[in-house]
Amino acid sequence: MSHGKQFTFYTHKMGPNGWKVAFVLEELGLSYESVYLDINGGEHKRPPFTDINPNGRIPALVDHHNGDFAIWESGAIILYxxxxxxxxxxxxxxxxxxRYHLIQWLFFQxxxxxxxxxxxFWxxxxxxxxxxxxxxxxxxxxLRVFSVLDGVLAKALGGYLVGGKPTVADLSFxxxxxxxxxYALQGLEGVDIPKQYPAFYAWHQKLVEREHVKKLLALQAKFxxxxxx
Known part of the structure; x- marks a missing residue:
């Protein structure tokens, strides 16, 4: 079968786990076609999608330049x-x-x-x-996760989790x-993220201003x- 793009990427318009994979595809300049599944209609719970991911969750990726190799679970996709x-x-x-520290942070995410x-959110x-x-x-x-990240980032080289530079470990969060x-912290009294978690907040702001991240977050906001x- 002939494919115009290297990858077919099965995802959802709002699902966070899909967007982190999209960040990586964009950062690496890889060509892909996004297939946004109808979650409300249960499209992710039946064939043909479950032929690719028997767990019936997004995301999943098919690499047409590698024998239509299919892989699911966002962390596994990112490492691939x-x-x-x-x-x-x-x-x-x-x-x-x-590299093992990078994998460690992916697992924590x-x-x-x-x-x-x-x-x-549920x-x-x-x-x-x-x-x-x-x-x-x-x-x-x-807030506990924010605190863990803030404490590490305050001491980290370059203010990033691994290697003193932005990697998939950072982007995945x-x-x-x-x-x-x-959304989740709106209206929660006594919480001021920039003041209470300054290293975390500065790190997050740097990441969301990256060209490809900013582009995809704007698309997500549109959806x-x-x-x-």
């Missing part, structure tokens, strides 16, 4: 992309120890940031019953952090506006 296509180490690292931030917006204790728990987890600061969010 930098291992295979970031030969100049623009957003990854060459040193072995630094996937296990310590994404699920907790996602639960905050209980704030979508859970059929109001559960204030659950909202409080996950908002506190957001952007979508959920952005969503949390815009959100169209959806009335």
């Amino acid at each position: 992309l930098v291992d295979k296509y970031d030969t100049e180490k623009r957003i990854s690292v060459a040193d072995e120890k630094e 996937m296990s310590g940031q994404g699920p907790y931030f996602g639960q905050a 209980f704030m917006r979508y859970h059929p019953e109001k559960v204030p204790s659950a909202v409080e728990r996950y908002q506190k987890e957001i 952007v979508p959920w952090n952005n969503a949390a600061m815009r 959100a506006q169209e959806a009335g969010l």
